[in-house]
Amino acid sequence: MKQMPAEINSTIAKTAVLLLRENPNQAPEPYKIVELKGLAKAAGYTLLAEITQRRGRDHRFQLGRGKIQEAMTYKPDRLIFYNPLSPGQVFNIRNEFSASIIDRFNLILEIFASRASSREAKLQVELARLTYDAPQVRNAISLRKLGEQPGFGGSGAYEESMYQDIRSRIAKIRSSLMDVEFIGEDRRQKRRELGFDLVALAGYTNAGKSTLLNRLTHAGVEARDQLFTTLSPTTRALDMKGRKILLTDTVGFIDDLPHFMIKAFRSTLSEISQADLVLLMADISDPPEILRLKLAASHKVLWDCGCQGPIITVFNKVDRLTRVEAMRRLKIVEDLAPSPVLISASTGWGFGDLIQMVRQKLQPLREVQIKLPYTSEGMSELSKLYDRAELLNISYEEQMVVRLRGRDDIVTRALSSKVRQI
Amino acid sequence: MVCAAVSTRISPEFIEKIHKVMLKSCVADVLDLNSVSNLIGDSIQCMQGIVIAEKGDFYNLEAWRVGSILGRDFKYPESLGERTAIELAHHISFAGRKLVVEPMESDETNARRNKFDHC
Numbered sequence: 001m002k003q004m005p006a007e008i009n010s011t012i013a014k015t016a017v018l019l020l021r022e023n024p025n026q027a028p029e030p031y032k033i034v035e036l037k038g039l040a041k042a043a044g045y046t047l048l049a050e051i052t053q054r055r056g057r058d059h060r061f062q063l064g065r066g067k068i069q070e071a072m073t074y075k076p077d078r079l080i081f082y083n084p085l086s087p088g089q090v091f092n093i094r095n096e097f098s099a100s101i102i103d104r105f106n107l108i109l110e111i112f113a114s115r116a117s118s119r120e121a122k123l124q125v126e127l128a129r130l131t132y133d134a135p136q137v138r139n140a141i142s143l144r145k146l147g148e149q150p151g152f153g154g155s156g157a158y159e160e161s162m163y164q165d166i167r168s169r170i171a172k173i174r175s176s177l178m179d180v181e182f183i184g185e186d187r188r189q190k191r192r193e194l195g196f197d198l199v200a201l202a203g204y205t206n207a208g209k210s211t212l213l214n215r216l217t218h219a220g221v222e223a224r225d226q227l228f229t230t231l232s233p234t235t236r237a238l239d240m241k242g243r244k245i246l247l248t249d250t251v252g253f254i255d256d257l258p259h260f261m262i263k264a265f266r267s268t269l270s271e272i273s274q275a276d277l278v279l280l281m282a283d284i285s286d287p288p289e290i291l292r293l294k295l296a297a298s299h300k301v302l303w304d305c306g307c308q309g310p311i312i313t314v315f316n317k318v319d320r321l322t323r324v325e326a327m328r329r330l331k332i333v334e335d336l337a338p339s340p341v342l343i344s345a346s347t348g349w350g351f352g353d354l355i356q357m358v359r360q361k362l363q364p365l366r367e368v369q370i371k372l373p374y375t376s377e378g379m380s381e382l383s384k385l386y387d388r389a390e391l392l393n394i395s396y397e398e399q400m401v402v403r404l405r406g407r408d409d410i411v412t413r414a415l416s417s418k419v420r421q422i
Numbered sequence: 423m424v425c426a427a428v429s430t431r432i433s434p435e436f437i438e439k440i441h442k443v444m445l446k447s448c449v450a451d452v453l454d455l456n457s458v459s460n461l462i463g464d465s466i467q468c469m470q471g472i473v474i475a476e477k478g479d480f481y482n483l484e485a486w487r488v489g490s491i492l493g494r495d496f497k498y499p500e501s502l503g504e505r506t507a508i509e510l511a512h513h514i515s516f517a518g519r520k521l522v523v524e525p526m527e528s529d530e531t532n533a534r535r536n537k538f539d540h541c
Binding site for chain 1: 433434435484500501502505
């Protein structure tokens with residue numbers, strides 16, 4: 001057990017004690033409590049103490065009764081558990097200790113709910129919460145109905161309909177999010193038609209994705225040393241030595257996310273899965289074993305969301321290490337780091353290598369020459385090509401001879417256009 | 423049950439080269455850790471390198487314990503390349519199982535049909 005320094009801010013009302021149960025058959029994982037601490041701080045809690053216990057799962061309270069009693073001596077507003085709590089455990093702890101409790105998953109949802117600003121983000125958070133709540137409500141109803149006789153005093157149809165209401169709301173949100181996904185797909189298609197390459201910033205939370213976006217595009221996006229600062233995707237245009245790129249900042253990943261949560265955030269994650277290139281960010285100043293865990297968690301999310309594009313692993317915060325140490329850590333995680341690049345998003349160090357690597361990984365531009373007639377259709381085609389590709393030369397002969405360079409799909413479309421004269 | 427072992431060279435993202443594929447089948451009364459580990463051990467006998475399998479295949483045992491059962495370096499999949507290799511092995515084992523099971527089923531159907539004809 002570790003007691004926190006008394007840095008309680010009187011303006012923040014919420015206080016919490018963190019509790020973690022470690023499996024006695026597994027090696028200690030100190031990063032778990034560090035991560036929980038970061039999450040609690042991001043949710044605005046003032047931490048009073050952190051309590052860990054190595055033991056098997058207690059079916060009534062998750063941890064031992066004594067540890068929860070110890071936590072209650074700090075008189076916190078909330079007990080935050082790292083381990084997931086079953087509905088029965090929630091009921092038992094509330095009943096026995098009159099404590100307000102929350103587990104890690106609900107803590108993440110609480111952070112998301114407080115930061116969700118767009119309609120899409122709000123729907124995603126609601127979907128994740130309802131998907132989590134649905135089996136719990138069903139369980140609670142069956143507990144209430146245990147030994148119940150029909151008639152007076154029974155839980156009746158009201159409770160039963162609550163579960164049905166949740167199911168129907170989940171269906172409605174899913175269909176709304178499906179629409180959002182279609183809109184996103186249309187938007188990506190239009191952007192590609194305009195000659196943009198779509199690059200997504202992905203990676204573990206607090207890896208420095210927003211800082212890199214700000215540094216490259218001067219976007220002015222909020223970037224803080226805090227978990228889950230970004231929730232909704234932000235896209236900004238960038239000219240990378242002649243290549244038009246749209247860089248999208250996305251929500252950070254976290255370890256041990258339930259599968260349904262990844263499913264709920266599918267429309268946001270589709271920005272990564274459908275991108276032409278993914279920049280997988282990682283914080284190289286993390287200790288090697290934690291860096292490895294975070295990269296493995298990121299790979300898992302990329303796998304779950306069906307990422308198709310090539311990946312560049314961007315190791316950020318290299319300015320906090322010596323060059324030798326950075327190379328040593330890179331060697332340790334090389335099997336999890338496709339095309340690694342070392343950068344410092346705050347100082348701009350290594351951006352030259354990053355830009356070179358991005359240009360190398362993106363599909364090369366095609367250069368062709370086409371002829372267009374002096375008709376209104378020909379002029380309209382030329383105008384479109386001005387917007388979508390780079391026109392290298394136009395010579396006005398019997399027809400307009402246009403030499404252009406652009407994305408493969410745009411060049412193919414220009415070549416197959418009916419207006420074009422062969 | 424059928425086990426497919428695939429020997430590959432992988433990058434963090436992709437499978438770079440497939441060296442060897444081994445398909446083994448066995449019939450067991452119970453699907454316990456012993457029978458699973460024996461089958462997997464047989465399949466990987468003539469293959470070099472680190473063994474990678476999904477957690478569920480070894481009933482969520484810790485990697486070091488599975489390694490000591492198999493007597494080989496062992497890990498659970500982490501990178502996209504490793505997951506792709508496992509997916510490949512799944513497809514092969516599924517196709518292999520179909521090859522093994524369908525003739526058996528068709529034999530049974532034929533036997534049943536013959537019996538009906540005799541009646």
